[in-house]
Amino acid sequence: MPIRRHLKNLYPIDWDQLSDWVRFVRAGGRCDRCKRPHGQTVSHLGDGRWWDETDQLWRDGRGRPLPHQAALTCEVVVKTTKVYLAAAHLNHDRSDSRPKNLRAFCQRCHMLHDKPEHLRQRQITYLKRRALGDLFDGRYF
Template sequence: MPIRPEHRFFYPIDWRELSMAIRFGRAQGRCESCGRPHGQMVYHLGDGRWWDAEAGRWRDGWGRRIRVRSGTDILGRARRTHVVLAAAHRDHDTANNADANLAAFCQRCHMIHDRPEHQRRRWRTLFRRKAMGDLFGGPYA
C-alpha cells in the first residue's frame, strides 16, 4: 500500500530502495511471516489457510504445513488473492530503519501486524467526529 502523502516525510529519501532490498534481497520475494510468494495468485480460505502451489500443500497463517480434510468442500470455499509484499517496521517506528527492525509482509500479515495502530486511528476518528458533532450540532441523542 502506498505511503500517504501526510506521512511521507517520516520515511527516508531512499525508502523505495531499502524496501526492495528487504522484500527481494533478504526475504527472496516471500512473506517473512507466512511465506506467501510476491506477485502470485494464491488460493486461500479466508482464515489464513492458503494453498502453496510450489510445494503442493496447504499452509496455515504462519506458513506451517497443515492437512485439510478431504471430505470438506474446500474448492467451494477457496478464494483467490494477488499477493503483494510490503516492507514493515516491526516496532512501528519509521525512523528506525535497521535491518532487524524491517520485515517483508504480505498484505494479510501487514494488516495483522498493524491492527493495534488501525484500532487506535479508528477510535480517534470516531472521537473527533463525535466532538465535532457536539461542537456544531449539540450533544447526541
C-alpha cells in the same frame, strides 16, 4: 503500496532501495510470516490456509505445512489472491526504518499486524469527532 504525499517526509530518502532489500534480498520474495510468494496468485480458503504451488502442499496462516486431511475437511470455497509484499514497520513508527524494525509482509499479514494500530486510530478519530460536536454544538458523525 505507494506512500501518501503528506507522509513522505517520515520515510528516509532511500526508502525504495531499503524496501526492496527487505522484501526481496532478506526475505527472498516471500512473506516473513506466512511464506506466500510475491507476485504470484495463490489459492486460499479465506482463513489463512493457502496452497503452496512450489512445494505442492497446504500451509496455515503462519506458513507451516498442514497435513493433507486438515486442509480440506468439509465443503469449502477456494478463492484466489495475487500476493504483493510490503515492508512493514514492526513498531508502527514510520520514521524508525532500522532493518531490525522492518519485515516483509503480504497484504493479509500486514493488515493482521496493523489491526491493533488501526483500532487505536479509529478510537482517536471517534473521540475527536465527538469533541468537535461538543465544542461547536453540532452533530456527531
